Amino acid sequence: MTEPRPHKSPAATPASAPADAAPVIAWTGARDGVWNCYHDEKGGGRSQLAIDEIRAAIESGTGTLWVDLDNRNPEEVALLTDVFRFHPLAVEDSLNPDSRVKVEEYDGYLILIVRTIDFVRETEDPYDIETVNLTCFLGRNYLVTVHGAQDTPVRTTAELLSRKPELAAAGAARLMHAVVDQAVNAYFPILDQLDLFMDGLEEKVFASFDQSALREIFSVKRLVLSLRRHLAPQRDVFSVVTNRPSSLLTVETQIYYRDIHDHVLRINDALETYRELLSNTLDSYLTQVSNRLGTVTKALSAVATVSLPFVVVSGMWGMNFDSIPLAHSPYGFWTMLVVQLGLGFLLLAILRWRKLL
Structure with a gap:
């Protein structure tokens, strides 16, 4: 994020925004304080609320408040306990990069941890991936997202929200759905790239028998296993989200999360297919090497016999x-x-x- 984010200081409380106010919800680039936005029940939209206004929005129980926090900033992390009063264990899970993906419901809010993914561009290894946790706290009228340096799902959803403010009017649960959907959709470009890896790998295996082909087979296999390891727990999490009754997720809202659950199942099935293809490719490679060795041995035996x-x-x-x-x-x-x-x-x-x- 390179563009400066102006910090606005609204004079009115969130609930007092005029009904005809034009939405100004926008993702404005570089962080200058806590990024947040509020969509009131009258249809007005505002961003960059002060801390007192955030408290007022939470206490009002109306509208939709979204607060995005960077877990590398102690001042932003302090809001989790000082303003939202989240349970210390929930806060600890949101700050721990090694926390397992899960969903837990507390008194008045729930915590959902998902794992998003991307290729590491800074290394020479084309199969190197980076996974990061994205934590969502969902309350009656608010959504709090907590992440580290990787904020692509949040940034993409915020840009979508700036174009479609009515997304916030649908409620905090629908807003969380949009964020989590972007986090899960991050796996699809990885699958597309994996498909290209598989095509190139099969051509290389049948064209040569050098050690580099074998190394690439194991590199891609390691990538597939890593993706399955990160994705498998999310299948169970979204199964719970879509089926377990919750005061914060209505039946109508859970329908949207079923779409995410379906995406997770599709990705998991694709990874299982890639795993089988890799096993078959490895078997083909070893068979060709064995056949080639047999041919060479046969030729040497014939020369020795003659x-x-x-x-x-x-x-x-x-x-x-x-x-x-x-x-x-x-x-x-x-x-x-x-x-x-x-x-x-x-x-x-x-x-x-x-x-x-």
């Missing part, structure tokens, strides 16, 4: 005895050469007849 008469004949007539037949004949060398060549061609014909060559 050269056997040369070794036997030259060894017999090369012994140091005076009584060896043709040892002193002027035709001895040529006779032995003809015998050696004749036996060699005879063995070669037998091998071809038996289809051993």
Whole structure:
């Protein structure tokens, strides 16, 4: 994020915004304080509320408040306990980068932790991925998102919200759906890239037998296993979100989360297919290597067999005895050469007849 984010200081409380106020919800780039926006029940939209106004919006229980926090900033993290009064264990989970994806409901709010993903552009390894947690606190009329440096789902949803303020009017649960949907959709570009990896890998496997092809097979396999490890728990989480009754997620809202659950299942099925393709590709590679080794061994065996008469004949007539037949004949060398060549061609014909060559 490179553009400056102006910090506005509204004079009125969130609930007192005029009914005809034009929505000014916008993602404005670089962080200058806590980014937040509020959509009141009269249709007005505002952003960059002061801390007291955030408290007023929460206490009013009306409208839709969205507060985005960077967990690397202690001042922003303090809002979790000082303003929203979240449980210390829930706050700890939101700050721990190794927290498992999960959904838990507390008194008056729930916490949903999902894992989003992207390729690491700074490394030379094309199969290196980075996964980060995105935590959502959902209350009756507010949504709090907590993340680290990777904020693509939040930024994308905020840009969508700036174009469609009515998204916030649908409620905090629908707003959380939009954020989480972007986090899950981040897996689809990875699958597209994985598909390209698979195509190139199959061509390379059938074109060469070098060690680099084997290394790439295991690199892609490691990528697939890593994706499955991060995605599998989210399948169970969204199954709970879509089926367990909740005071914060109505049946009508849970229908939207079923779409996310369906996406997770589709991604998981695709990864399972890629895993099977990789196993088949590895088997094909090893089979080709084995066949090539068998062909080379077969050729070497044939050469050794055909050269056997040369070794036997030259060894017999090369012994140091005076009584060896043709040892002193002027035709001895040529006779032995003809015998050696004749036996060699005879063995070669037998091998071809038996289809051993």
